Each structure stands twice: as structure tokens, then as C-alpha cells.
Amino acid sequence: MDVIRSLSSREVTPITTVDMHTCGEPTRIVIAGYPSLSGTLLEQRTQARAHHDHIRKRLLLEPRGHFDMYGAILRQETELTYGGFADIGVLFVTNNEYSTMCGHATIALGRFLVDTHDLDVFPARESLQFDSTSRTILLRLHAPCGLLEVTVPTSQDGQRSDASRPVSFKSIPCFTTALDLRVNLNLENRWPELASRISIVADFAYGGAFFCLVSAAELGFSQGLTNFNFEAMNEATRRLKAAVNSDPDLAYLFQHPESNDLSFLYSVIVVDKRLGLAIGNSKGAETGLCFFSDQEVDRSPTGSGVSARLAAAYARGDLRENEPWTYHSLVSLHNDKSSAFVGRVLGRDNVSDSGRFPAVRTQVEGRAFYTGYHTFVLESPDPLGDGGFIMKDFADSAVPKSS
CATH class of the missing domain: 3.10.310.10 (Diaminopimelate Epimerase; Chain A, domain 1)
Structure with a gap:
């Protein structure tokens, strides 16, 4: 002490x-x-x-x-x-x-x-x-x-x-910007699992952040989110995100109507609608794998992503108001099914409706638990203590030459 x-x-x-x-x-x-x-x-x-x-x-x-x-x-x-x-x-x-x-x-x-x-x-x-x-x-x-x-x-x-x-939250207005949109891929942004294909089809929606929603099969992973190569999936989603971000004609997909600070593509969620066990009174279930920020992998079903998926399902006509649906991550799928999130569309938000698809309010529920309490310190002589580092960055960069 x-x-x-x-x-x-x-x-x-x-x-x-x-x-x-x-x-x-x-x-x-x-x-x-x-x-x-x-x-x-x-x-x-x-x-x-x-x-x-x-x-x-x-x-x-x-x-x-x-x-x-x-x-x-x-x-x-x-x-x-x-x-x-x-x-x-x-x-x-x-x-x-x-x-x-x-x-x-x-x-x-x-x-x-x-x-x-x-x-x-x-x-x-x-x-x-x-x-x-x-x-x-x-x-x-x-x-x-x-x-x-x-x-x-x-x-x-x-x-x-x-x-x-479970704790639950009611979302801000959520909306869809595109359904079944064909995204063209140049040579630099393609990945091996596509074979000869030069495009993929995806949905885009906002749930507090902007998401690209795409099936595992559409990315070329025929077995979905079972028995897939994790690193290959990581690379495919990274290249897809880069392809969307580099095409100025697709900027509307993640343009927020009120704030430029909210206008960026946050994540690609890979969806497998064949996987998952419905919990509670849910009408069905599916599984998703979320790659967000700098290819961080979400262990949870991604609450804001669930809101975006609910908005897209409602816009497509696949989900009715107040119809609960279970959303699994790989963690809940393979460990404790009760850790999955349950989401529902509460109703339309007519004030926020704009464009082709309706804005909706969603509810998402899940459970959280404590793991620890920390007091982090920084010793002034510590050369590594302040900014932190990412180990994999060292493999991606050249070794500095000694003087």
C-alpha cells in the first residue's frame, strides 16, 4: 500500500x-x-x-x-x-x-x-x-x-x-441510407474470397453512428460466420470500408442531416441471419461480427449497430413495430446465449423522417457486469507510459535505422 x-x-x-x-x-x-x-x-x-x-x-x-x-x-x-x-x-x-x-x-x-x-x-x-x-x-x-x-x-x-x-436504452432517431446497394471495388480494394467478382451488395444505416451491413456470404465466405478465417474476414471488411470511403459518390451514405461531426462511416458489420437462438419472446435471431474504428472487433452484438440493423430491417419490411429480435455476437453464440442483445423498433420518428426511408426509434437491451477498479499512474521517466502503443503497428512499419 x-x-x-x-x-x-x-x-x-x-x-x-x-x-x-x-x-x-x-x-x-x-x-x-x-x-x-x-x-x-x-x-x-x-x-x-x-x-x-x-x-x-x-x-x-x-x-x-x-x-x-x-x-x-x-x-x-x-x-x-x-x-x-x-x-x-x-x-x-x-x-x-x-x-x-x-x-x-x-x-x-x-x-x-x-x-x-x-x-x-x-x-x-x-x-x-x-x-x-x-x-x-x-x-x-x-x-x-x-x-x-x-x-x-x-x-x-x-x-x-x-x-x-437487462438494462435497456431508447435510441436517438435511426435511419437507413441505402438498401441492396452495389459497391464497386477496384483492384486495390478486392480480396481473395471474392474470386472474379468486382462488386458486393450491402445496406447502410445509422444507429447513432453509420454502419455498412453486409452478409458473410456476400463477402465470399460461403459458410457464413462458422468455420471462417478471421484474419481474412478482417482484411475483407477493411478493404470494403476503404472502398466506400474512397468513393466520393458514396459520401451520402454517411452524411448526417444535422452535424458533420457525426458524418463518417464507423463500422462494417458482417451478418449471418442463419445463426442464433432467439431468447425471451423474440420472434427470431441472427448473428453479427462488427469491425469498427481502426478494425477493432466488438465482442458484443454492438448496440448502435443493432439500432442500425433494426432501422434497415424495418425499412425493408422484415420487422414490424414492437417485434423483438435477438442479436448475437460470436461471444454470446458460443458461450452464454443470454448475453445476446434484444432489440425492437418502437415506432417511426416522423419529425426526423427524410428521404426514401423512415426514421425510427429503437430499444436495445443487454446485461453488463463489473470486472475491476483501477488507478492508473504515469511515472515521468517512463518512455512508454504516456502515449501507449499498438503491437501490430511494429510489424506494419519499417525498423528505424540505428545512428
Whole structure:
């Protein structure tokens, strides 16, 4: 303990986190030690990227994290908390960027924010309203994509979350930008499993972030998400994302109607609709594998991706309002089926309807669990401690010549 106290007193401010997982996908929640930010939540996101990105790297990358680590930075003051519309804000961080929405982290945050009674961490905690009939608390979370309504099951007295029941969130308006769109691939962006094909067909939709939704078979993996080469799938999705991003005629697929800060293609989700066991009262099930940010692999079914898939299924006519559907990841498929997410379309959002496809509000539910509590320190002589590193980058770059 003397060593811990000594390290915590060094000149670099320690950063405290609570770690959780949702269907195996980590969320490192920053609760203390992060520098102050100001302005709107999107302005805070810009400031974090411009001035404090080394902290994102320090917390998420090696040696404290890993390539697929995910994080959430609590923001007690945003324009929506000032206006009384939100209880707290959050910034989401990945291995190379600041994402606009994250469903698995929202589910984890729901539990943590109900469990904490530390008013320095969550000043509005004691103002949350407890529904004794349903034993739930409604939390209003301000994410970069907008306001999320999170329903957290609780103990009998509402003082703690109930880990045995799922957390759910109601989405911001979600919409589809294309169904069955043919994406042409130049020679540089093709992959071996395509054989002689020069294009693929995919859907594009927004669930707080923009997603490309494509079947495994369409990518050339005939056995779907069973017995496939993981590295080959990673390469195929990387090249597909590059092909979409490099074609200016496809920029409309990820253009947000209200904010350029939200206008980028976040992820490719590979879908296998033949796989999965329906849980609860779901009408059916499917499985997805999400490659997001810099080819991070989501262990969970991806909450924002589920919202996008719900919007696309509704636009296609495959799903009706309030019809529950189970969404598996490879983790829930091969381990605990109850870890899957259940999603449903709550209804159309007529105010946000634009273009060819309807905007909808969705609900996604899942369960999250605690894994640890950390105080991260930085010793000033440590040459590797501040920015962090990604091990695979060393294989992709030339070795510096010795002087």
C-alpha cells in the first residue's frame, strides 16, 4: 500500500476508472483525473481529440490496455445537463478515435451510474426518479449523437442496480441510407474470397453512428460466420470500408442531416441471419461480427449497430413495430446465449423522417457486469507510459535505422 500511495502522489495526475464488460466487450469508465473540458459535448469531444488524445492512448492502448479496448469519459456538464434535459454526458473512445454512440457502453454506464452515490462522479445521482412498481430508474444520458433514455433495473429500494435483469436504452432517431446497394471495388480494394467478382451488395444505416451491413456470404465466405478465417474476414471488411470511403459518390451514405461531426462511416458489420437462438419472446435471431474504428472487433452484438440493423430491417419490411429480435455476437453464440442483445423498433420518428426511408426509434437491451477498479499512474521517466502503443503497428512499419 505504501507503494500505491507513493505512486499516486507523483506529479502526473492519476486517473481512476471502473471497468465493466457487456457480452465480453470492455468499457473502461473514467471517473476521476481527466482534465477539464468546456462548451457543448461535441466541442468537448473536439477539445479532447486536440489536446488530450495522449490520455486516450494511455488508458486504452498497451501497456495498460489492448488493441480492442473501449472507453467512456464521463462529462458532468454539457449543454443538455445545464438545460435540465440530461442527467450526465459521456464521450466514447476507441483505439483510434472518439465515437459518436456506443450501445454496449451505454448499458454498462446505466448500471454504474445507478450504483454510484459519489456526487463528485455523478452530481445528479440523487435526483434520479425510482419507479417502485417496475423497480427501475430512468437515466437520461447525453451522448455525442444525442439524448439516450436508459432504463436500469434496480434493487427493491432503488439504491443499486439489479444485475440479473437487462438494462435497456431508447435510441436517438435511426435511419437507413441505402438498401441492396452495389459497391464497386477496384483492384486495390478486392480480396481473395471474392474470386472474379468486382462488386458486393450491402445496406447502410445509422444507429447513432453509420454502419455498412453486409452478409458473410456476400463477402465470399460461403459458410457464413462458422468455420471462417478471421484474419481474412478482417482484411475483407477493411478493404470494403476503404472502398466506400474512397468513393466520393458514396459520401451520402454517411452524411448526417444535422452535424458533420457525426458524418463518417464507423463500422462494417458482417451478418449471418442463419445463426442464433432467439431468447425471451423474440420472434427470431441472427448473428453479427462488427469491425469498427481502426478494425477493432466488438465482442458484443454492438448496440448502435443493432439500432442500425433494426432501422434497415424495418425499412425493408422484415420487422414490424414492437417485434423483438435477438442479436448475437460470436461471444454470446458460443458461450452464454443470454448475453445476446434484444432489440425492437418502437415506432417511426416522423419529425426526423427524410428521404426514401423512415426514421425510427429503437430499444436495445443487454446485461453488463463489473470486472475491476483501477488507478492508473504515469511515472515521468517512463518512455512508454504516456502515449501507449499498438503491437501490430511494429510489424506494419519499417525498423528505424540505428545512428
